[in-house]
Amino acid sequence: MAFSGAALLAALPLALAQSSSSAAVTPIPSGLPFPDTTYPNATVPYAVAGAQTNQTSPPSYPAPWGEGLGDWADAYQQARAFVSQLTLTEKVNLTTGVGWQGEQCVGNNGAIPRLAFKSMCLQDSPLGVRFGDFATAQPAGVTIAATWDRSLFYLRGLNMGEEHRDKGVDIFLGPVVGPLGRAPAGGRNWEGFSPDPYLSGVAVAETVRGVQDANVIACTKHYILNEQEHFRQGPPPDYLTEALSSNIDDKTMHELYLWPFVDAVRAGTGAMMCSYQQINNSYGCQNSYTMNHLLKNELGFQGFILSDWDAQHSGVASALAGLDQTMPGDESFDSGTAYWGGNLTIAVLNGTIPQWRIDDMAVRIMAAYYYVDRPGHEVDTNFDSWTQDTFGFQHFFASEDYRQVNWHVDVQQNHGQDARNFAAKGTVLLKNTGGLPLTGQEKLTAVFGSDAAENQYGPNGCPDRGCDNGTLAMGWGSGTANFPYLITPLEAIKAEVRSHRGSVESVIDDYAYGQITALSRRVAQPLVGGACIVFANSDAGEGYIVVDYNEGDRNNLTLWHNGDDLINAVAAECNNTIVVMHTVGPVLVNAWYENPNITAIVWAGIPGQESGNAITDILYGKVNPGGKTPFTWGDSRGSYGSDLLYQTNNGVNAPQDNFENGVFIDYRAFDRLGETPVYEFGFGLSYTTFEYSNLQVQSQQAGAYVPTSGQTPPAPTYGSVGDAADFVYPTDFHRVEAYIYPFINSTNLRQSSGDPAYGVNVSYPAGAFDDGAQPYLAAGSNVAPGGNQQLYDLMFTITADVTNTGDVVGDEVPQLYLSLGGPDEPAVVLRGFERLTVQPGETAQFQAQLCRRDLSNWDVVSQNWVITSYPKTIYVGSSSRKLPLQQALDIPAGVAAPAPASSSAAASGSAAVSSSAAASGSAAASSSAAASGSAAASSSAAASSSVAVSGSVAAQSSAGAVTQISDGQIQAPSAAPTTIVTQISDGQIQAAASSSTA
Numbered sequence: 001m002a003f004s005g006a007a008l009l010a011a012l013p014l015a016l017a018q019s020s021s022s023a024a025v026t027p028i029p030s031g032l033p034f035p036d037t038t039y040p041n042a043t044v045p046y047a048v049a050g051a052q053t054n055q056t057s058p059p060s061y062p063a064p065w066g067e068g069l070g071d072w073a074d075a076y077q078q079a080r081a082f083v084s085q086l087t088l089t090e091k092v093n094l095t096t097g098v099g100w101q102g103e104q105c106v107g108n109n110g111a112i113p114r115l116a117f118k119s120m121c122l123q124d125s126p127l128g129v130r131f132g133d134f135a136t137a138q139p140a141g142v143t144i145a146a147t148w149d150r151s152l153f154y155l156r157g158l159n160m161g162e163e164h165r166d167k168g169v170d171i172f173l174g175p176v177v178g179p180l181g182r183a184p185a186g187g188r189n190w191e192g193f194s195p196d197p198y199l200s201g202v203a204v205a206e207t208v209r210g211v212q213d214a215n216v217i218a219c220t221k222h223y224i225l226n227e228q229e230h231f232r233q234g235p236p237p238d239y240l241t242e243a244l245s246s247n248i249d250d251k252t253m254h255e256l257y258l259w260p261f262v263d264a265v266r267a268g269t270g271a272m273m274c275s276y277q278q279i280n281n282s283y284g285c286q287n288s289y290t291m292n293h294l295l296k297n298e299l300g301f302q303g304f305i306l307s308d309w310d311a312q313h314s315g316v317a318s319a320l321a322g323l324d325q326t327m328p329g330d331e332s333f334d335s336g337t338a339y340w341g342g343n344l345t346i347a348v349l350n351g352t353i354p355q356w357r358i359d360d361m362a363v364r365i366m367a368a369y370y371y372v373d374r375p376g377h378e379v380d381t382n383f384d385s386w387t388q389d390t391f392g393f394q395h396f397f398a399s400e401d402y403r404q405v406n407w408h409v410d411v412q413q414n415h416g417q418d419a420r421n422f423a424a425k426g427t428v429l430l431k432n433t434g435g436l437p438l439t440g441q442e443k444l445t446a447v448f449g450s451d452a453a454e455n456q457y458g459p460n461g462c463p464d465r466g467c468d469n470g471t472l473a474m475g476w477g478s479g480t481a482n483f484p485y486l487i488t489p490l491e492a493i494k495a496e497v498r499s500h501r502g503s504v505e506s507v508i509d510d511y512a513y514g515q516i517t518a519l520s521r522r523v524a525q526p527l528v529g530g531a532c533i534v535f536a537n538s539d540a541g542e543g544y545i546v547v548d549y550n551e552g553d554r555n556n557l558t559l560w561h562n563g564d565d566l567i568n569a570v571a572a573e574c575n576n577t578i579v580v581m582h583t584v585g586p587v588l589v590n591a592w593y594e595n596p597n598i599t600a601i602v603w604a605g606i607p608g609q610e611s612g613n614a615i616t617d618i619l620y621g622k623v624n625p626g627g628k629t630p631f632t633w634g635d636s637r638g639s640y641g642s643d644l645l646y647q648t649n650n651g652v653n654a655p656q657d658n659f660e661n662g663v664f665i666d667y668r669a670f671d672r673l674g675e676t677p678v679y680e681f682g683f684g685l686s687y688t689t690f691e692y693s694n695l696q697v698q699s700q701q702a703g704a705y706v707p708t709s710g711q712t713p714p715a716p717t718y719g720s721v722g723d724a725a726d727f728v729y730p731t732d733f734h735r736v737e738a739y740i741y742p743f744i745n746s747t748n749l750r751q752s753s754g755d756p757a758y759g760v761n762v763s764y765p766a767g768a769f770d771d772g773a774q775p776y777l778a779a780g781s782n783v784a785p786g787g788n789q790q791l792y793d794l795m796f797t798i799t800a801d802v803t804n805t806g807d808v809v810g811d812e813v814p815q816l817y818l819s820l821g822g823p824d825e826p827a828v829v830l831r832g833f834e835r836l837t838v839q840p841g842e843t844a845q846f847q848a849q850l851c852r853r854d855l856s857n858w859d860v861v862s863q864n865w866v867i868t869s870y871p872k873t874i875y876v877g878s879s880s881r882k883l884p885l886q887q888a889l890d891i892p893a894g895v896a897a898p899a900p901a902s903s904s905a906a907a908s909g910s911a912a913v914s915s916s917a918a919a920s921g922s923a924a925a926s927s928s929a930a931a932s933g934s935a936a937a938s939s940s941a942a943a944s945s946s947v948a949v950s951g952s953v954a955a956q957s958s959a960g961a962v963t964q965i966s967d968g969q970i971q972a973p974s975a976a977p978t979t980i981v982t983q984i985s986d987g988q989i990q991a992a993a994s995s996s997t998a
């Protein structure tokens with residue numbers, strides 16, 4: 001296919017087209033040092049350090065091509081039509097970011113000016129428009145989760161989608177369900193919803209729908225097992241060669257961590273962000289098992305996978321493993337080099353990446369664009385991530401093209417009111433012996449703690465909120481937004497008290513014990529009376545910022561700023577002490593929660609800009625608290641079972657984080673370990689009381705579960721690849737410094753790649769180039785995204801009555817739990833909830849529905865979901881431990897697996913998880929049981945990999961001839977298994993363009 005010069009120029013990123021009139025021609029850089037040309041981990045001897053520290057991830061190829069399943073059909077039709085018109089470099093431009101700080105958003109891909117197609121703007125965060133001004137700073141995920149209110153999940157998503165749309169964002173980098181919250185100290189748990197996969201699944205689905213109903217693409221993240229900040233990207237510490245590996249078994253993957261991602265896929269999330277760290281020793285963005293097998297094949301994900309920022313570690317390998325877009329596009333921030341960009345062009349030209357793969361990347365990206373109906377809703381980006389000045393550089397890193405970059409568009413609408421409502425509804429009343437609600441008639445109201453007041457640097461004074469000064473309304477890191485204003489608790493309480501003409505004083509120095517004691521004492525004096533309201537917090541965030549020695553992850557679970565001492569100092573004097581906590585997750589409250597002078601305890605979560613108004617609504621009874629804690633509060637760190645890895649444990653190699661507690665996190669761990677929570681998952685009080693009665697279970701007709709069969713169509717291609725000559729940099733081309741382009745340096749691809757290992761002959765993963773029809777997985781679907789559609793067959797409708805037995809209107813969240821039965825299952829798992837508003841004396845009906853998926857376990861042998869023959873019981877009540885109603889479920893004949901299915905699973909090797917875990921279960925959670933648990937996890941992973949993967953790999957590994965490298969992406973040549981694999985022949989490494997090739 002021939003290209004005219006006009007077509008070539010047209011393929012430049014938009015930005016360049018605008019600046020190409022500039023006279024200066026940047027010389028093509030020469031002599032860049034070659035980056036490491038080995039595959040990640042290729043030299044790491046996987047056999048050495050003991051089985052459990054070196055789990056591998058089974059290979060899965062080819063990368064499934066999008067088919068336009070279900071409600072994606074129209075979007076695919078449009079995407080195919082669009083992509084059919086594109087040149088190779090135009091397709092590459094869709095897949096590759098322009099480089100860090102190359103344009104206005106945290107990520108921008110290349111434009112297609114020939115078709116007037118703009119660069120797409122990718123922007124954080126999951127709670128607002130990061131770096132945006134005049135936009136709403138919503139409560140964080142953990143607080144919206146605490147509302148347990150589907151309509152609020154949706155509305156918050158819609159609000160954020162609208163604001164991103166109106167700022168000119170195409171792709172919203174949220175919501176978060178990874179981390180899920182395996183360990184309570186995880187730095188970014190608050191960005192997500194809850195360690196319970198069901199609650200998180202509902203929340204992510206509604207958020208995705210809300211965002212995408214505003215015609216913005218949602219990017220659910222971080223896929224997957226990104227459960228801690230330490231070592232997520234390798235160094236620090238500097239000697240570390242690779243990032244942490246989260247090691248997991250197949251059953252835990254399906255039943256726990258993958259669960260909410262399934263809901264995001266079903267809700268139609270247009271994009272998915274692969275994570276920094278490794279999964280079973282294969283990086284999240286080149287792990288063919290998690291991307292190709294689980295996400296694109298089993299779940300039938302029709303959108304595209306984009307990398308976390310610098311989470312890409314290879315060119316060809318990541319492409320073959322299913323990555324569709326790399327962000328921010330450069331190999332490392334502003335390296336000027338790229339795994340993709342021109343190198344992707346080279347790889348397609350020389351056949352290392354088949355045309356159908358690049359076409360699939362482009363189609364998936366465009367399908368997401370059409371799926372959310374972007375056309376007609378696009379807004380030119382009117383804000384800038386890198387400066388708040390009205391004028392600045394379009395290309396910030398390069399300091400080029402000075403122009404207007406901020407229009408300061410106010411996109412808030414009335415979303416501040418919604419934010420207040422979300423925060424109030426997500427506030428959880430943990431204890432109340434009469435302290436609340438306040439009447440407003442208190443003679444003296446005393447407020448304590450820096451957490452009640454302003455940050456002395458202003459609400460946005462610490463970059464990316466990287467400090468813990470003043471009231472905590474947001475954690476730190478990329479999951480933040482600028483506050484348009486932040487109502488502090490102190491100012492809102494003052495306004496409230498003064499509206500009743502009361503007296504109010506405060507001490508906001510957490511350590512001014514003399515003043516703290518004196519003020520507390522005055523409140524308690526006869527003839528005075530009133531309330532002491534103490535504020536304290538616990539913060540966390542993303543690992544690139546360290547706050548008070550906390551490297552993203554929390555170092556401990558106690559309150560910051562000596563909160564315990566502050567609370568105790570007040571409670572020692574004041575017999576009406578009300579504690580309010582702003583925390584990113586559970587904290588240890590042992591030091592004071594039973595003190596009778598503490599008459600109420602409130603968890604106000606991470607509330608966003610309306611913090612003070614929301615807490616005042618609760619404290620003064622304008623909103624009756626109805627939030628429920630979305631995580632468990634324990635009395636020690638150990639009671640959570642799982643914890644973070646703070647120290648490297650594998651020499652200079654990837655730290656190995658074995659998820660040896662399987663599905664037993666949060667309340668499931670407490671139940672299993674026999675730990676008594678201080679406040680259990682799902683718990684939360686109200687100013688009224690509720691009674692539960694009249695549980696009814698109605699069985700629905702669902703047929704037998706039929707494994708999906710049949711084959712996909714063969715891989716389609718759109719247009720043709722063209723000739724190398726068509727894609728060489730045009731003469732006199734102006735290159736913006738460090739900007740990533742799709743062009744190549746010369747028609748000599750070897751020279752153009754600049755890669756010394758170009759052409760080295762290595763084995764490619766079996767099947768990676770297979771463009772023929774592929775079998776559908778039994779658990780997958782040929783109909784719609786989300787896996788086998790019969791998993792969503794309705795099986796039971798459950799109802800119960802909830803009566804408001806108090807005298808004020810209130811909200812209650814009845815919860816449905818299920819015991820799946822069997823020796824190694826959690827005591828109960830959440831499977832339904834609904835937030836109801838009930839008038840005093842009245843009864844409302846709670847309704848929940850159980851579908852096949854809700855009742856199933858993942859069977860590692862059949863690689864499918866199965867309803868085991870173990871007896872199953874449902875429970876309904878007000879928390880995970882207050883379950884007054886229960887009933888055994890009568891599973892219709894022919895629906896549950898016949899008894900032998902589960903026993904044969906238990907007997908076979910690959911069910912090592914369940915069999916030996918069953919053993920450890922009976923060993924009553926001793927530490928040796930825990931140890932055997934981890935061994936079980938690793939052996940089952942090995943076993944399940946041979947189940948999951950077809951013959952070739954299993955055969956190879958049993959023959960012992962081939963060393964499995966990290967992820968199955970590349971196999972060491974079988975003739976010489978110890979040979980260091982260097983490079984895949986092609987331009988995986990950025991063209992370090994030398995002047996000789998110019």
Ligand code: BGC
Nearest residue numbers: 106124173221308309478479
């Ligand atoms: C974070 C992502 C974020 C991205 C862009 C990464 O470091 O992990 O959550 O979307 O940066 O800011």
Ligand code: BGC
Nearest residue numbers: 106124309464477478542544
């Ligand atoms: C950026 C974040 C990003 C992080 C990655 C920071 O400089 O602001 O967006 O998540 O780098 O480490």
